[in-house]
Amino acid sequence: MSAEHRVTEVRTGVWLVGARGSVATTAVAGCAALAAGLHPPTGMVTETGPFASAGLPPLASLVFGGHDTAAAPLPKRAEELTHGGVLPHGLATAVHAELAAADAEIRPGGPQPGDTRGDQELIAAFAADIADFTRRHGLARTVVVNVASTEPAPDEGAARLAPSSLYAAAALRAGCPYANFTPSTGLRTSALEAEAARAAVPYAGRDGKTGQTLLRSVLAPMFLQRALAVRAWSGANLLGGGDGAALADPAAAAAKNAGKERVLADTLGHTPEGQVHIDDVPALGDWKTAWDHIAFDGFLGSRMVLQTIWQGCDSALAAPLVLDLARLLARAQEAGLTGPRPELGFYFKDPDGGPAALADQYAALLAFGQRLAEAR
Numbered sequence: 001m002s003a004e005h006r007v008t009e010v011r012t013g014v015w016l017v018g019a020r021g022s023v024a025t026t027a028v029a030g031c032a033a034l035a036a037g038l039h040p041p042t043g044m045v046t047e048t049g050p051f052a053s054a055g056l057p058p059l060a061s062l063v064f065g066g067h068d069t070a071a072a073p074l075p076k077r078a079e080e081l082t083h084g085g086v087l088p089h090g091l092a093t094a095v096h097a098e099l100a101a102a103d104a105e106i107r108p109g110g111p112q113p114g115d116t117r118g119d120q121e122l123i124a125a126f127a128a129d130i131a132d133f134t135r136r137h138g139l140a141r142t143v144v145v146n147v148a149s150t151e152p153a154p155d156e157g158a159a160r161l162a163p164s165s166l167y168a169a170a171a172l173r174a175g176c177p178y179a180n181f182t183p184s185t186g187l188r189t190s191a192l193e194a195e196a197a198r199a200a201v202p203y204a205g206r207d208g209k210t211g212q213t214l215l216r217s218v219l220a221p222m223f224l225q226r227a228l229a230v231r232a233w234s235g236a237n238l239l240g241g242g243d244g245a246a247l248a249d250p251a252a253a254a255a256k257n258a259g260k261e262r263v264l265a266d267t268l269g270h271t272p273e274g275q276v277h278i279d280d281v282p283a284l285g286d287w288k289t290a291w292d293h294i295a296f297d298g299f300l301g302s303r304m305v306l307q308t309i310w311q312g313c314d315s316a317l318a319a320p321l322v323l324d325l326a327r328l329l330a331r332a333q334e335a336g337l338t339g340p341r342p343e344l345g346f347y348f349k350d351p352d353g354g355p356a357a358l359a360d361q362y363a364a365l366l367a368f369g370q371r372l373a374e375a376r
Contacts, residue, residue, distance in 0.1 A: 010140050011063050011138070012063070012141060012142070012143065012330045013062075013065065013134055013139040013141065013142030013143065014142070014323075015065050015067075015130050015142050015144045015171075016064065016065070016322075017067050017148050017167045018109075018149065019064075019065070019074075019147075020071075020072055021068070021070070021147060022086065022241060022242060022314070023181070023318045023319055024074075024322075025078055026087065026318070027320075027323055028095075028098065029081075029087055029092065029099060030323070032098035033094070035058075036094070036095070038094060038095075039088075043319075043320035044323060045321075046323070046324045050366050051369045053373040054370075055331055055334070055373065055376045056327040056331050057327055059323070062327075063105075063137050064102035065102065065105030065107070065130075066105070066107075067106065067107055067108070067126060067167065068108075068148075069108065069109045069112055073099075073100070074099040075099045078099055084287075085313075086285075086286045107129040109126075109148075109163075111163065119160055119161050123166055126167060126170030127169075127170040127173040127174040129170075130174040130176060131174050134174070134176075140330075141176070141330055141334070142174070143176060143177045143325075143329045144167070144168075144171035144174075144179075145178075145179045145181055146164055146179070146181055147322060148163075149242050149243065150182055150183050151163060151182075152254075154189075161191060162184065163184075164180065164182065164184035164185050165186060165189050165191070168187045172187075172195050172196060172201065177202045177203060177329035177333050178204075178329075179322075179325045179329060179344075180205060180206045181207070181208040181321070181322060181325070182206070182207060183206065187203060196339075202332040202333055202337050202338055202341050203329075203340060203341065204325060204340070204341045204347070205341075205345065205347060206348060206351075207348055207350050208322075208349070209347060210321065211290050211312055211314070211317060212260065212276075212292065213263050215292070215308060216260065217267070217357060217358040219294070219308070220356075220357070221267055221357040223296060224267060224268055224269075228296050228297065228298060229296060229297040230264075230294060231296060232272050232273040232274045232294070233292065233293075233294050233295075234276070234292070235260070235276040235291060236276065236290070237289070238279050238284060238290075239278070239280070239287070240282045240284035240287070243314060260349060262349065262350055263349060263356055267357055274293075286313055287313050288312060289309065290309070290310040291308070291309050291310075292307065292308045292310075293307050321347050325347055331372050335371075335372055335375040340352035342354030343364045
């Protein structure tokens, strides 16, 4: 590539909150692998035909940075994920330079124990990190995506913002599109409503839909459309890794389960009996098993049951969606779109409005891609 082309190439920043976590590491490594042609873009909706004309930033143009409180560098995290079977053998070595470059752009997150800074000081510091990253790399824009561990929902009337909301506020202040891929509060607090309106940036959803809830958003409409009465819908999640440890906290698990229940309530018009139980099984590492037991009534009151089992790798399910969202939000800002984007509900358990069924959400996403194409 010529020096002149490097200077004029439009590049887009992706700022990851939780930048040394499993999802972030997989996203950075995966983006580098796809850009180099080492693997096909399996799982990336934005790499399918309907989005070819949408004007999305190329994967090779994405530049990564982020915030984290962890110290283990990305190349090391990639090695750990390789040992855990998440990344294919040899990939961490093949994309070592890209991982190291992203790791050099990770700044300390917070608030850490002993940090005496108030909310506004932390927001200003985080926003300055993002702005500096954008300026130094000459980026057209930077998208902020929260992929950190789930935090408990804050108490009503809490004196301070939740950490996820500090990062969300920093994204707004830096003029960046924002997506919250976690169940944490993020922008969903009245304290940030006015600032979100003033910032005039596109933002999307809460809590990425990658496994059990993805399946629920497909199955629930089936019962509704076939006029089958769902009496109870129970589930269990077995998972390890950072998510398993974080969700061992009942308050964090409650925040996670709220999105799972919302999909059923929004689709069926009521919340069936039953709960989702989350168990931390460290031996599973980054893999999870989700089981659902659905009790429903058929013709003449006949009692029936459907059981499903979903086994998958959380990071490999989430990473392509994170890349999709970063590209879509970057293009949305370029097209002059602002505010909540219900068209991206396809990716979330708790979207910013729009339909609840996956098929309807996919149709809305395709229409959004067409809108972006027409705005070129």
